[in-house]
Amino acid sequence: MLGVLFLAVLAPAGLGISVLGELQSRGSQCVEDECFALFQGPVTFLAANHACESLRGHLMTVRSSVAADVISLLLSEANTMNSSPWIGLQLPPGCSDPGQLGPLRGFQWVTGDNHTSYSRWARPSDLTAPLCGPLCVKVSTSTATAPGEPAWEEQQCEIKADGFFCEFHFTTSCSPLTVDPEAVHISSTYSTPFGVRGADFQTLPVGSSAVVEPLGLELVCEVQPGTSEGHWSREATGAWNCSVEKGGCEYLCNQSNGEPRCLCPGDSNLQADGRSCKKPSCDDLCEHFCISNPDVPGSYTCMCETGYQLAADRHRCEDVDDCKQGPNPCPQLCVNTRGGFECHCYEGYEMVDGECVELLDPCFGSDCEYQCEPVSPTDYRCICAEGFAPVPTEPHRCELFCNESSCPADCDPNTPEYCRCPEGFILDEGSICVDIDECSQQECSSSSECRNLPGSYECICGPDTALAGQISKDCDPIIPAIYYHEEDHGSGEPPATPTPGSPTGPPFTKPVHSGVLIGTSIACLSLVVALLALLCHLRKKHGAARAEMEYKSASPAKEVVLQHVRTDRTLQKF
DSSP, rough: OOHHHHHHHHHHSSSHHHEEEEEEEEEEEEEEHHHEEEEEEEEEEHHHHHHHHHOOOOOOOOOOOHHHHHHHHHHTTTOTTTOEEEEEEEEEEEOOOOGTTTTTOOOOTSSSSOSOOOOOOOOOGGTSSSSSEEEEEEESSTSSBBBBBBBBEOOOOSOOOOEEEEEEOOSEEEEEBBBOTTTTTEEEEEOOOOOOOOOSOOOOOTOOOEEEEETHHHHHHEEEETOOEEEEEEESSSSTTTTTTGGOOOOOEEOSSSOOOOEOOOOEOTTSSSSSSOOOOHHHSSSEEEEOOOOOOOOEEOOOTTTTTEOTTTSSSEEEOGSSSSOOOOEEEEEEOOOOOEEETHHHHHTTTTEEEEEOOOTTTTOOOOOOEETTTEEEEEEOOOTTEETTTTTEEEEOOSOOOEEEEEESSHHHHHHHHTHHHHHHTTTEEEEEEEEEEOSTTTEEEEETTEEEEEOOOOOOOOTTTOOESOOOOOOOOOOOOOOOSSSSOOOOOOOSSSSSOOOOOOOOOOOHHHHHHHHHHHHHHHHHHHHHHHHHHHHHHHHHHHHHHHHHHHHHHHOOOOOOOOHHOO
């Protein structure tokens, strides 16, 4: 971790791409899943590490003698034994006693650890001398203590070394292309994912490409799904020249007729890529299920899913018409499907818990005033007779309706002279309803425009009205006045408009004196007594008049006797 922080302090990231454009690859080697590459050219430690990271690697770690041998091999192949390239070892800032810090003397790998089973310092006599970082390490053959073993030499990180080694890790690799010994004219050039090209590789990582120049063939090292080993392949299907990698064939490549093609053993089938072979399994032989017979190798029996039966070839499966198998499996209609069937009901029925039940009339129990009309199995609407329409707020009721200037009246067939018209119409000529032109009756104010409609009208309110620009039947609606009880009167009359300059505000009421309340109560009681007295007087007068009428309605003789009695009583008074 300290090494990573140290690199972040030295310089900004992104130097690797520009450095790679100025450096040259001098070869590479791959050992199992690790590849090492030598790049030559003057470069600082930080720029070298960024260059390796831009290729998805890092500066080389030399943890064993095998890695040291790779360094020697790459230097000898590049004829640069006298150069001193960087490796991925550095000392963070600060001073320490290297004698107490193990074989790396306090140095760390660029991977952030100090694990190693190998070290080769150029000056063993100085291993106990104090060191102060930052320092970086390069390898040199000129200071080696043994022939062919490059030694480690600490240097200031800002100086420019002759080059650097990069290290890359891959999960899988491919061997170089195998070529038929008789095809001596064929050669290949390889390109690695980390930018090294050449013809001599021991292994090549996944993602490498190979170009066979005489054949114009280009192959890629890749891993097929379900495998762990890399092999050479191409996107196009079918075999290529049989002299290179057997044409890519898994079993045998045949080019006797000039065109290469792959062959498979008798018990295998050629796959879609035209190169691999696969033995047919039991499941590949049957359309649905395959049951192997363990007692007889290679024997099997095909079976089908429910609703299917084996065809005549005993391998394919064909649908069974369940609706024709014995009695009808459905209560009404049976419809066959692949592998099964579906039950349906006749029109006017619906499926409920596997049974067909007759649908109820949605109009049953409706409150339509005239007639009910079903619109779905569960819904209905109310309709009206000709000349009528549903009431908007009560759709179950009907009202007279006319959307023209005149319509026939609704007349009683038993009493033809009794006819009705819709609201806004007037009966004319006996049985015709004619629209009333409200505009001719000046329903709208003079400053508004009146528009007559069948059975109604509307006003387009003028600019001097309360509803200017709106459409209404009353452009100057009356706003109810708020009446107040004033101190001196309680007549209910609205207060007079205040004169200019007079204070305005909400009216106030004063407490009512108790004497006023008592007087008011006495006056109300007197009025009730007077009304009761008047009522009694009227009833008595009515009773006397009624008695007199009864007497008058009696026989004439009785009336004569009564008249004599009244005359005698009058004479006695005098």
